[in-house]
Amino acid sequence: xxxxxxxxxxxxxxxxxxxxxxxxxxxxxxxxxxxxxxxxxxxxxxxxxxxxxxxxxxxxxxxxxxxxxxxxxxxxxxxxxxxxxxxxxxxxxxxxxxxxxxxxxxxxxxxxxxxxxxxxxxxxxxxxxxxxxxxxxxxxxxx
Amino acid sequence: xxxxxxxxxxxxxxxxxxxxxxxxxxxxxxxxxxxxxxxxxxxxxxxxxxxxxxxxxxxxxxxxxxxxxxxxxxxxxxxxxxxxxxxxxxxxxxxxxxxxxxxxxxxxxxxxxxxxxxxxxxxxxxxxxxxxxxxxxxxxxxxxxxxxxxxxxxxxxxxxxxxxxxxxxxxxxxxxxxxxxxxxxxxxxxx
Amino acid sequence: xxxxxxxxxxxxxxxxxxxxxxxxxxxxxxxxxxxxxxxxxxxxxxxxxxxxxxxxxxxxxxxxxxxxxxxxxxxxxxxxxxxxxxxxxxxxxxxxxxxxxxxxxxxxxxxxxxxxxxxxxxxxxxxxxxxxxxxxx
Amino acid sequence: xxxxxxxxxxxxxxxxxxxxxxxxxxxxxxxxxxxxxxxxxxxxxxxxxxxxxxxxxxxxxxxxxxxxxxxxxxxxxxxxxxxxxxxxxxxxxxxxxxxxxxxxxxxxxxxxxxxxxxxxxxxxxxxxxxxxxxxxxxxxxxxxxxxxxxxxxxxxxxxxxxxxxxxxxxxxxxxxxxxxxxxxxxxxxxxxxxxxxxxxxxxxxxxxxxxxxxxxxxxxxxxxxxxxxxxxxxxxxxxxxxxxxxxxxxxxxxxxxxxxxxxxxxxxxxxxxxxxxxxxxxxxxxxxxxxxxxxxxxxxxxxxxxxxxxxxxxxxxxxxxxxxxxxxxxxxxxxxxxxxxxxxxxxxxxxxxxxxxxxxxxxxxxxxxxxxxxxxxxxxxxxxxxxxxxxxxxxxxxxxxxxxxxxxxxxxxxxxxxxxxxxxxxxxxxxxxxxxxxxxxxxxxxxxxxxxxxxxxxxxxxxxxxxxxxxxxxxxxxxxxxxxxxxxxxxxxxxxx
Numbered sequence: 001x002x003x004x005x006x007x008x009x010x011x012x013x014x015x016x017x018x019x020x021x022x023x024x025x026x027x028x029x030x031x032x033x034x035x036x037x038x039x040x041x042x043x044x045x046x047x048x049x050x051x052x053x054x055x056x057x058x059x060x061x062x063x064x065x066x067x068x069x070x071x072x073x074x075x076x077x078x079x080x081x082x083x084x085x086x087x088x089x090x091x092x093x094x095x096x097x098x099x100x101x102x103x104x105x106x107x108x109x110x111x112x113x114x115x116x117x118x119x120x121x122x123x124x125x126x127x128x129x130x131x132x133x134x135x136x137x138x139x140x141x142x143x
Numbered sequence: 144x145x146x147x148x149x150x151x152x153x154x155x156x157x158x159x160x161x162x163x164x165x166x167x168x169x170x171x172x173x174x175x176x177x178x179x180x181x182x183x184x185x186x187x188x189x190x191x192x193x194x195x196x197x198x199x200x201x202x203x204x205x206x207x208x209x210x211x212x213x214x215x216x217x218x219x220x221x222x223x224x225x226x227x228x229x230x231x232x233x234x235x236x237x238x239x240x241x242x243x244x245x246x247x248x249x250x251x252x253x254x255x256x257x258x259x260x261x262x263x264x265x266x267x268x269x270x271x272x273x274x275x276x277x278x279x280x281x282x283x284x285x286x287x288x289x290x291x292x293x294x295x296x297x298x299x300x301x302x303x304x305x306x307x308x309x310x311x312x313x314x315x316x317x318x319x320x321x322x323x324x325x326x327x328x329x330x331x332x333x334x
Numbered sequence: 335x336x337x338x339x340x341x342x343x344x345x346x347x348x349x350x351x352x353x354x355x356x357x358x359x360x361x362x363x364x365x366x367x368x369x370x371x372x373x374x375x376x377x378x379x380x381x382x383x384x385x386x387x388x389x390x391x392x393x394x395x396x397x398x399x400x401x402x403x404x405x406x407x408x409x410x411x412x413x414x415x416x417x418x419x420x421x422x423x424x425x426x427x428x429x430x431x432x433x434x435x436x437x438x439x440x441x442x443x444x445x446x447x448x449x450x451x452x453x454x455x456x457x458x459x460x461x462x463x464x465x466x467x468x469x470x471x
Numbered sequence: 472x473x474x475x476x477x478x479x480x481x482x483x484x485x486x487x488x489x490x491x492x493x494x495x496x497x498x499x500x501x502x503x504x505x506x507x508x509x510x511x512x513x514x515x516x517x518x519x520x521x522x523x524x525x526x527x528x529x530x531x532x533x534x535x536x537x538x539x540x541x542x543x544x545x546x547x548x549x550x551x552x553x554x555x556x557x558x559x560x561x562x563x564x565x566x567x568x569x570x571x572x573x574x575x576x577x578x579x580x581x582x583x584x585x586x587x588x589x590x591x592x593x594x595x596x597x598x599x600x601x602x603x604x605x606x607x608x609x610x611x612x613x614x615x616x617x618x619x620x621x622x623x624x625x626x627x628x629x630x631x632x633x634x635x636x637x638x639x640x641x642x643x644x645x646x647x648x649x650x651x652x653x654x655x656x657x658x659x660x661x662x663x664x665x666x667x668x669x670x671x672x673x674x675x676x677x678x679x680x681x682x683x684x685x686x687x688x689x690x691x692x693x694x695x696x697x698x699x700x701x702x703x704x705x706x707x708x709x710x711x712x713x714x715x716x717x718x719x720x721x722x723x724x725x726x727x728x729x730x731x732x733x734x735x736x737x738x739x740x741x742x743x744x745x746x747x748x749x750x751x752x753x754x755x756x757x758x759x760x761x762x763x764x765x766x767x768x769x770x771x772x773x774x775x776x777x778x779x780x781x782x783x784x785x786x787x788x789x790x791x792x793x794x795x796x797x798x799x800x801x802x803x804x805x806x807x808x809x810x811x812x813x814x815x816x817x818x819x820x821x822x823x824x825x826x827x828x829x830x831x832x833x834x835x836x837x838x839x840x841x842x843x844x845x846x847x848x849x850x851x852x853x854x855x856x857x858x859x860x861x862x863x864x865x866x867x868x869x870x871x872x873x874x875x876x877x878x879x880x881x882x883x884x885x886x887x888x889x890x891x892x893x894x895x896x897x898x899x900x901x902x903x904x905x906x907x908x909x910x911x912x913x914x915x916x917x918x919x920x921x922x923x924x925x926x927x928x929x930x931x932x933x934x935x936x937x938x939x940x941x942x943x944x945x946x947x948x949x950x951x952x953x954x955x956x957x958x959x960x961x962x963x964x965x966x967x968x
Contacts, residue, residue, distance in 0.1 A: 033195040041203040095538035104279040111289040125307035133215035162354040193406035234361035242353040248687035256390030265665030267407040283395040283408040298612035306423030309623030310430040312586040438633040
């Protein structure tokens with residue numbers, strides 16, 4: 001598949017807009033439909049498309065496995081970290097009110113961070129799942 | 144309002160058709176594609192039921208990523224399902240009992256779209272008011288998801304994380320390494 | 335009258351879809367088909383929840399500045415967002431297990447697998463019996 | 472700082488393992504990941520002890536997550552009831568983590584150890600979260616965390632024996648079906664009441680009378696949880712999952728996994744729904760009671776004819792779960808208390824038995840069947856003396872923890888006019904001696920292989936010694952367990968009667 005010029009060029013053209021759309025969905029989730037999950041999946045789809053068209057090795061060069069694993073945990077840590085921060089500031093777990101100057105500002109900051117954490121974890125898990133499934137072939141073949 | 148219900152009834156009938164096709168199909172790729180179509184129709188149905196966020200997620204997760212995973216897995220799996228040899232009477236009875244109970248209780252379920260039923264009166268109005276006043280975010284689903292029930296979402300992030308780690312741990316084990324490990328271990332042969 | 339019977343039709347089809355999903359899970363012997371069934375089963379449950387959340391004449395729960403707007407119930411939407419992601423997590427884990435089972439057993443049919451397991455189990459008991467008999471003298 | 476900790480204790484017992492699981496996965500050194508896991512489980516145990524103290528000061532703690540007052544937000548409820556399973560899970564997970572230090576690297580290849588410890592912590596956190604939550608849907612989320620993590624842990628057994636994969640698959644599919652049935656039940660109840668908070672739900676259910684959807688919702692919730700709790704005949708996933716999991720995982724799951732679900736079962740039966748309601752009384756009397764009695768005998772008889780030891784112990788677990796549900800089904804305060812006592816004691820007993828048997832597989836690279844147990848008692852005296860003590864405890868011999876729980880179950884059933892139930896319990900206990908004796912006989916009275924030179928590893932047997940000591944200690948001085956259980960059942964049933 002990596003020989004087909006139409007697919008390669010189409011992928012190169014599409015890659016950036018998909019990421020951009022992912023970012024839009026991520027940060028526009030407060031105002032319209034969207035949020036961390038959807039954005040995470042869209043992000044992941046860009047990298048999966050790249051890996052499908054250019055091959056898994058190229059995909060891994062673009063997005064290495066160890067960074068993938070790190071970000072995968074980081075999303076959850078970010079989410080939990082927001083909760084722990086609010087706990088340290090004297091409120092209950094995940095009460096965002098204390099994070100900002102006013103209650104509403106705190107809620108905004110909290111929701112933004114939390115959604116970002118969700119997006120990070122979801123996108124990286126999806127990429128990791130795809131890598132793991134696509135990679136399975138090779139460990140099967142060497143047997 | 145009738146038109147909405149007709150659209151719903153139409154979509155749900157398509158889903159029923161896909162479901163029956165799934166029962167009959169023996170080819171794996173056909174099954175996977177039908178599942179994807181099923182999710183897509185479900186997403187349409189969610190839109191017509193006002194659940195835009197859910198529709199978005201179902202379309203991207205259910206019809207998108209799930210299908211990619213199914214297809215990626217299918218590359219290594221047999222293409223055809225073998226004919227069942229054993230009897231399917233017992234599972235069929237279980238399903239019929241389940242469906243029977245649900246249909247039996249469906250008359251006591253709130254009528255679809257009735258604004259006076261407790262589900263719409265009890266907590267939901269507080270979320271709608273709170274989203275405007277306490278949180279200040281137009282998308283109520285986001286404010287409930289991330290703030291009111293933020294802990295559920297945290298749990299869900301953890302579920303996704305768990306699945307990711309689990310799949311990595313399950314698929315990444317090389318047979319060779321296990322064998323090396325076994326020989327390294329103190330092997331006490333009884334024979 | 336029409337609206338209520340259409341509504342009941344809606345419920346009933348959702349229940350039928352659940353039955354189809356559950357039947358695929360417990361009635362089929364193909365491991366991949368079981369996971370497909372699970373997806374169908376779960377998606378039908380999502381439909382049930384979202385159906386509960388609908389209000390007649392309502393709109394999507396995104397605030398606008400028009401007064402007297404009726405919003406559909408956002409809570410079921412939130413729950414189902416969670417459940418969808420849980421569902422895909424289950425699917426992914428199930429698929430990874432199916433892949434490994436296929437590479438170990440060479441089949442994803444339940445009957446084949448349990449037949450192989452039974453042979454292994456008897457072998458295990460038999461070989462060990464001989465071993466201990468040797469030691470007992 | 473301390474007041475922050477005290478204030479947030481209900482969430483800390485869950486968050487601590489949950490957050491650390493995210494960190495452990497990034498640790499490249501296996502030993503370090505074990506150390507972190509061990510300290511996390513230890514801290515969790517300390518937190519749960521502090522929580523125990525707090526609960527007995529305040530009788531019930533409600534913790535509103537995100538500071539949204541329930542039923543708007545999610546609520547954590549710790550009372551004298553839920554503290555029992557929290558203590559069980561955190562205690563057993565700590566002891567089992569010590570046990571896993573040597574066993575885990577022997578069975579799982581080194582590249583996945585840190586992931587396995589991450590899943591290990593996730594399973595523990597999921598179970599504790601399941602118990603602490605006061606929200607019906609949050610319960611589902613934590614149910615899924617714990618079951619996905621346990622499935623993955625069971626699947627790790629597939630590195631040694633391919634049957635582990637099938638066991639994990641069946642566990643996953645049946646667990647998912649159970650969870651989905653539970654979600655249907657919650658959905659139906661939510662549809663008619665409009666709330667997800669368990670306390671609010673029970674208030675609103677009391678106002679509704681004669682609604683078919685209520686009955687159906689109750690039924691689906693109960694069936695879903697019964698799948699997870701492996702109540703007969705929905706137990707079919709359990710024997711294989713326990714038998715083919717890696718050793719340490721078998722111990723953890725056998726001792727904790729079904730306990731949390733059993734607690735949820737009790738909680739839904741008694742505190743969400745009204746125990747004096749005919750629906751509940753009928754369910755207890757005509758569904759759960761007969762199923763429990765069947766479980767007691769079916770599990771024991773399956774165990775008698777089983778040759779694979781881990782499977783044998785798993786079958787015996789089904790019988791023991793039968794005792795617990797039987798105690799719940801009798802439905803008096805004394806019997807529910809007896810159920811909680813057995814919940815605790817069975818975790819200790821089955822944990823110890825699995826630990827003894829699986830520590831053998833550390834020395835002998837084979838599946839353990841009744842035949843290759845021959846003569847090992849003298850080769851591994853420490854391990855198998857502990858095994859014998861805990862077997863006696865399982866059979867219910869005086870001076871052991873198992874005796875106390877049997878005593879209270881029988882006492883409760885007699886006082887509830889169920890002499891025949893007491894007779895059945897005694898009969899099933901007598902049958903359980905058959906399979907226990909079969910193992911003990913093989914261990915101590917059969918001639919064994921001569922060329923074995925086993926040196927028992929201290930890190931493997933110390934946790935076993937601890938847990939055996941607890942078995943004896945709670946057999947001699949059961950006041951702590953008995954009092955906590957009676958307080959728990961008082962709180963669970965007292966409010967409604």
